[in-house]
Amino acid sequence: MNKILEVQHIEKSYRENKAVDDLSFHVNEGEILGLLGPNGAGKSTTISILSTILKSDAGKINVFDLPLESHINEIKGRLGIVPQEIAIYEDISAYRNVAFFASLYGLKKNELEERVMNALAFVGLEDKKNDAPKTFSGGMKRRLNIACAIAHQPKLLILDEPTVGIDPQSRNHILSSLKRLKEMGTTIIYTTHYMEEVEEIADRIVIMDKGTKIAEGTLKQLLERYKDTLIYKLYLEKFSSDIEKQLSDIDGVEAVEQAEDFLKITVSKNDDALDKIILLLVQQNCHITKMETEEGNLEMVFLELTGKKLRD
Numbered sequence: 207m208n209k210i211l212e213v214q215h216i217e218k219s220y221r222e223n224k225a226v227d228d229l230s231f232h233v234n235e236g237e238i239l240g241l242l243g244p245n246g247a248g249k250s251t252t253i254s255i256l257s258t259i260l261k262s263d264a265g266k267i268n269v270f271d272l273p274l275e276s277h278i279n280e281i282k283g284r285l286g287i288v289p290q291e292i293a294i295y296e297d298i299s300a301y302r303n304v305a306f307f308a309s310l311y312g313l314k315k316n317e318l319e320e321r322v323m324n325a326l327a328f329v330g331l332e333d334k335k336n337d338a339p340k341t342f343s344g345g346m347k348r349r350l351n352i353a354c355a356i357a358h359q360p361k362l363l364i365l366d367e368p369t370v371g372i373d374p375q376s377r378n379h380i381l382s383s384l385k386r387l388k389e390m391g392t393t394i395i396y397t398t399h400y401m402e403e404v405e406e407i408a409d410r411i412v413i414m415d416k417g418t419k420i421a422e423g424t425l426k427q428l429l430e431r432y433k434d435t436l437i438y439k440l441y442l443e444k445f446s447s448d449i450e451k452q453l454s455d456i457d458g459v460e461a462v463e464q465a466e467d468f469l470k471i472t473v474s475k476n477d478d479a480l481d482k483i484i485l486l487l488v489q490q491n492c493h494i495t496k497m498e499t500e501e502g503n504l505e506m507v508f509l510e511l512t513g514k515k516l517r518d
């Protein structure tokens with residue numbers, strides 16, 4: 207598979223704070239790579255380095271088989287960047303916003319007009335082309351931000367948390383637009399701390415923490431070790447303080463987590479642990495009001511690798 211981007215051992219510090227620490231990963235042509243990590247993991251710093259806004263302190267980056275350092279202009283023309291902070295002009299029309307950014311890539315007249323309209327249609331803002339973003343919702347502004355980054359038809363599109371704080375409709379629109387862009391041949395790097403989004407759209411996933419990569423693979427590969435694991439979420443009317451210990455002693459129970467009104471019990475699929483769990487809870491008059499079952503997910507992978515939750 208052709209690597210469209212290769213990052214090798216990059217580092218970046220802000221004074222004594224190492225934001226990116228010996229980070230290596232690659233992106234294959236035509237895929238959506240999900241870059242997942244909690245706040246402060248170093249995702250934005252990495253994106254800023256890839257977008258040439260920041261320079262790394264060490265390491266090598268090749269984009270389209272060219273060294274980034276010596277081919278910045280050539281590479282920039284084929285990159286689309288959607289920054290975390292919305293970068294649009296509030297007082298000019300949506301059309302003029304996209305046209306401005308597209309013109310920076312040398313697009314002119316008829317071609318410019320066609321590409322701008324295509325980009326606006328792509329993000330579902332065709333009807334709003336004459337309206338100024340100051341009248342838009344947060345989600346519409348985010349979509350316009352994306353239109354500004356795709357009108358010049360980049361080969362590689364990099365998005366930094368494009369769905370933070372927006373309504374579900376805009377979020378779904380963004381995710382489905384990205385899937386369509388991929389089908390049309392665009393390679394995409396998508397950073398987020400929402401594991402559900404990565405599960406939904408990414409072909410491969412790189413998990414970052416503390417500036418470095420802690421896991422990499424397809425969702426299936428990352429979840430392989432949890433294929434025999436199930437999580438039961440049991441809502442109870444009451445339970446005693448030592449119930450956690452008693453449940454942990456049952457064969458097949460791997461972990462018990464206690465919340466205010468439910469217990470989260472991780473169990474090996476092959477064991478008959480559920481019978482024993484329910485028997486114990488019934489004997490103790492806990493009264494089960496609801497039960498939910500979860501399969502392994504990225505949150506579990508992250509928790510196991512770092513000992514902390516993705517969203518603390």
Ligand SMILES: Nc1ncnc2c1ncn2[C@@H]1O[C@H](COP(=O)(O)OP(=O)(O)OP(=O)(O)O)[C@@H](O)[C@H]1O
Pocket residue numbers: 220223224225243244245246247248249250251252399
């Ligand atoms: N301009 C800056 N000056 C100093 N420190 C910074 C700066 N930008 C980021 N940092 C620090 O670098 C580390 C990595 O931050 P970064 O924003 O790259 O992470 P992130 O994964 O993108 O997090 P978030 O999801 O919150 O954006 C953090 O400790 C952060 O406080």
